[in-house]
Amino acid sequence: MGLLACISVDGLPLQILLNANPGWAGTPVAVTRDEKPQSPILALNACAREKGLTVGMRYANALSIVPNLRARDMSADRIAEARNRIVHTISAFTPDIELCPFDDDALWASADGLRSLFGTEAHWSREVLRSLDAEGFKAAVVVGFTRFGTYAAARSRSRSTVFASREEERALVGRSPVDSLPLPQRTKSTLRRLEIRTIGHFVSLPEGEIVRRFGKDAGVLLKAILSDDPLPVQPLAIAETVPSRRHLDAPLTDLNLLMPHIDELLAVEAARAEAARSVIAGLTLILRTEDGDLTTDLIRPAAPTLMTALLGRLILLRLSARQFSSGVAEIEMHSARSSPSRTQGELFRRGGDSGGNPGRDLPAGARAFAAIRARFGNDAVACAELRDSWLPERSYAWVPIQGPSLPGARPAPRPAPKRLNAVRRILYMPQQGPEGMRTVKDPFVVSGSWWGTEARDIPFHREYSFHSSEQGLFWIYRDRLTGSFFVQGVVD
């Protein structure tokens, strides 16, 4: 195998937290496991450590020692998003990236054949570091010969190292502390107590003894450390997020002239997806006019596909309703991809029932939904879902749906709240009073949201009642907060 590099972004959750809160620089900061006072601390910045806090301490305990400690938990989504950015950044410097299976904050990249572009491995690694810095990530980059060697060095080094020879790499690994090994903390603690402090000492122990005491994983690690590591970097399939873009020399307002350009970009996207062994689940189409206006459209096919004709048709449907104030000068297209999968439902849903009735053509239905969405907007297809609220207008919501589904596949409806749903009250016929006039019972009252934090939490106090008139039976409420009357609905 040729050269490879290990890139290690130590303490990623902490880095994400500090990047999101630049004002916290220089103050004690911690990442906790949960958003709870008794949550253990997972990471600390230097300032917090200097004040005597340690990883593993309970947040509440740490706070009693350092009252100005700032702490947050870190969601897996945010960490994943950051990792994707890191991979994307590095992908500009190497064709092959392999994730480290035992350390989420490290990866390997092929460093072979980069001299032609960067001159030296050292320059290459500095450029990688600079790019990661620009993204807000502090990392270490070590170029060497073996996965484990470069990994151990990256965990124990601060920024950038290039090994000149395997012997140099081996020697450094041997001197590296066992703390840099991807072993459970408990194992590391035991090794420290046994005065097995360096990796060199660790690998000098008989493998059988290691396995019996520290488990098979430790044995595998031992082998990995000792091996020559012949396999090249196993490349990661990186989602290609570089958009397809086309600048038009002459801005266009005619859709017929615009579509061929769009079709060509579609072809590029489809090719990329196919090369990545994936299919297109959605498209983002950005059109920039010569006046600088931007329109962004999300196009979602009925099912992930590589059929450019289908995708093109959906785009045409969407754009056909649009009037461009000035000519389109630039087209940008991104595709969201997914793995191709057999829609097994298709195998069964066409089957029909035993009575000979044809089954529902769900794919056709999905395509029809897609066409409607393309024509009228992504929220054009929706169904009503009951919601839990005292306010009539909040007791249901229109929820966009992707496509038709079999009755059995629909999730069981939420049980209606015990209090009668106000929506149904529209159909309620109150008692008639004398002389045909409404017996107006005391109105029923709904009030709440006194805490009113956001637009949807505006305080309300309504007194509902029914009133008949020549036009019909009206469902009316008086807003006590404003004193005004409103019509909630008409009884059908």
Next chain:
Amino acid sequence: MYVPLWCKTNFSFLEGASHAEELIETADRLGLPAVAITDRNGVYGMVRAFDAARQRKVRLITGSQVSIDDGSSVILLAQDRAGYGNLCRLLSCGHLRNDKGTCTVSWPEVGDHAPGLVALWLNDPAEAAPRESGLPILKEAFGDRVYAIVRRHRWVDDVSRERTTRESAGRFSIPLVAATEVLYHVTDRRRLQDVLVCIRHGTTLREAETRLLPNDEHALKSSSEFSRLYRDSPGLVEATQEVADRCRFSFEELVYKYPDEVVPAGFTTATWLRHITLEGAKGRYKSEIPAPARALLEKELALIEELGYCGYFLTMWELVRFCREKEILCQGRGSAANSVVCYCLGVTSVDPVKMDLLFERFLSRERAEPPDIDLDIEHNRREEVIQHMYEKYGRDRAAMVANVVRYRKRSALREVGKAFGIPEIVLDHCAKLLGHWDGNLEAVFREAGIDLPAHLLGQLAELTRQIVGFPRHLSIHPGGFLLGSEPVDTIVPIENATMEKRTVIQWDKTDIETMNLFKVDLLGLGALTHLDYAFRLLKSHYATDLSMATIPSDDRGVYDMACRADTVGVFQIESRAQMAMLPRLKPRNYYDLVVEISLVRPGPITGGMVHPYLRRRAGQEAVTYPHPSLEPVLRKTLGVPLFQEQVMKLAMVAADYTPGEADQLRRDMAAWKQRGKMEGHHDRLVSRMVARGIEPAFAEGVFSQILGFGEYGFPESHAASFALIAYATAYVRHHYPVVFACALLNAWPFGFYSPATVIDDSRRHGVKFLPVDILQSHWDCTLERQHDAAEYAVRIGLRYVKGLGDGDWQRIQAWRAGGTTSRLSDFTSQCRLPRDSMERLAELGAFDCFDKERREALWGVLDRGDRPANLLVGDFDEMPSFRPLSAAEEITWDYLASDQSPRGHMMEQYRSLLEHQGLPDTAAVTRMEHGRKVSVAGCAICRQMPSTASGVLFMTLEDETGFANLVVWEKVFKQYRTLILTNWLLGVTGRLQIADGVTHIIAESFWKPDFAHENAGGARASHDFR
């Protein structure tokens, strides 16, 4: 006029949003003639409601909303005493069949308990239940005492529900009555009620949706509002009065009878009590009962009989007798020590005649309260006594008293903040910033970074304040028992506690006192366990039969030891503060110990009594009395009032108070700031004192002293009881330090210091300790005589190995029973302890007996894998070589595995380094002169910031030679706060202050010793901020 028949207080936990007092006060203000309190499944708040109602002349109707097993519920109101009893029994039935916090009964059970009750049917069927479930049974069982509630909460389904209610009521010929569910006394409390719902459901206000009630129509309404609500059906409003008139039960009718003890034939409870008391007196006084004692006995016995308390004293006697038979150490504490009857019965151990105590502090005619005797029991065996109570009286006649856990400011903030959706981490930060409750919560929120608009911060603050004091849930009083001659569950419902085999009533001790019920308190005391273990060890190892009664009194050596403040582990006088007082007070006799125990309390310190007393004791100030007549009262405390009993006597002597009046004065003193009752006493006391010839200025001075006393008065009897135990533990410590240490380690956890400090201190007194040994150690520490040693050593028990549990000890015992071995490999393969336990034992050197150094042993026990048959575990062909631990490392490893080391003190290993740096040990510091600047390093074993100290931190550093006590002023603490709080190995530089034989270092700076980082793992336990 109407009567609200469906009201919930905040004792409908997390449902009702007003105190009972608030509801009653509002009802009074609205001119309502009566109120029915109907908390869910209980009468938790009924005593408070009763107390509030009788003060305001609002008639209280007692009831409860009872949950039915089909998911519905029914309201039951007590018509009469029998009905109330039935309600309590029904609720007990529903609670006892379920886990704590749940109550369900069946409709037939409701019917069975119908006599004396009025039922209000709610038409609130659960989803699975038929709509009219329960109605047939209600009609049959209650006859004309059942009504159907027509509720109008202005909910959307009111009309339909009312229609069905009327239909059903018509079908069963049940009259209707109007009622709204009252959940708060004023509309504004609706917000708090919403918050309570969120807390109950663990959700936020935004996400709660229909779990919150739809509107704010659940406040107590005025008559006009209520009438307007039911203007189309005025008969329903009138029916509320009809129902109220039928429910005439009052808590005044609750006549409680204490259980009669079984007495021998020919005796009544009174004569039996007299008999055993006099028998006991003979035992106490040996020969002739002294005349003062006899006079007091007669007086007490007469009063006890007059007040009907004989049974109570017999119960206490029986309990103590049970404890003696089972060889369980026990002793009465508190005001009971004022009673010579208790002394003669063996309940208490202090002779009140000799101590000149005041019986009326315990019992008086005017007090109109039953006696309250607290019995301290060895904490390890208290459960035996509790189960004995249950067995003797039965679960229906003995139940433990509840303890209402209420929201305090931090918990209030956390719960209300969670309802607002504020992250817990931020709330915790906020809670820590609360500090002193100065009311400015908004500022605290801002500092904590709570990101809410200003109006919401205001709401958050307001609701937090409102919820403080609200009951959260019920737990058990530490040891209070309610006993009844009739089943207790006809007085108050009984329910299951969380702890197995425990049942608890729905009232707490305040309610018990309000209702004049008898409570027996059984409290666990670690010091008694310590003494018990010590006495047993003395008997088994030293052939010495010692007991509390036979310990020689007035041992000079014991008091010498106390004067030196050499009192680690001695009950009541071991704390840092006590050790600072002992050399100043210099106790030389038992009564000095009584004073010593009483003096180091927040009260005397803030009351300004400590220094005058000490100065007079040291002869630095003349002993004077406010008036000659007061000399007998204050003589034993050198003219300085220290005890509640003295103030009582003062009032009796100087102002002709009767004993009962004096006891009322004592109680009013304690509460004078809240209730302002002292003004009445002022006029009376001063005028009477003047009438007796006391100068007005003197009289005013005496009254000022009494007023100030209210802050701190301490019962002398309580201190006297504790002083006996303190002396006993001091005696054992002085004469049998090995036994003292072993017994203390086995009785732990209790006391002020960690086991490590106890061991180190004992070692300084010549006690030898042997480390944990897998072949020799028992679970508890034991005494072992090694080779031909003259004295026993203490073998550390396996209980001190971190993570080792009782199950592990069983396995070790079983392995030992099969014959021991000299090979580690045999042990690891035969006694399959969990890996963690094996590692800890190896790290502790418990396998030294297998001739394996610790690292080798650790390597050995880690091996859990399969081997070829010819290769034995522990017999290593490929054994790596390990460096043996140094002596210092051994100590560090001991701490890592067991938080203590029998091998030496942590600081020993650094002594030569410290000497090289010119730093003395703590023993040397105590020999230096006052004012000298000194630097010393040690392990922080105590950090205290008493509330009386105005921000001053008191610390103790320990090394192998002793302690250094530090005083850290607020400014220094702030500067070195993190260092102080995060490091257990610390250095301090400051000036020596030596006064009255007490040495302190006034800290100027703190530093981290150079070697501190090497011991990052071996931290010492510290007594911190308690």
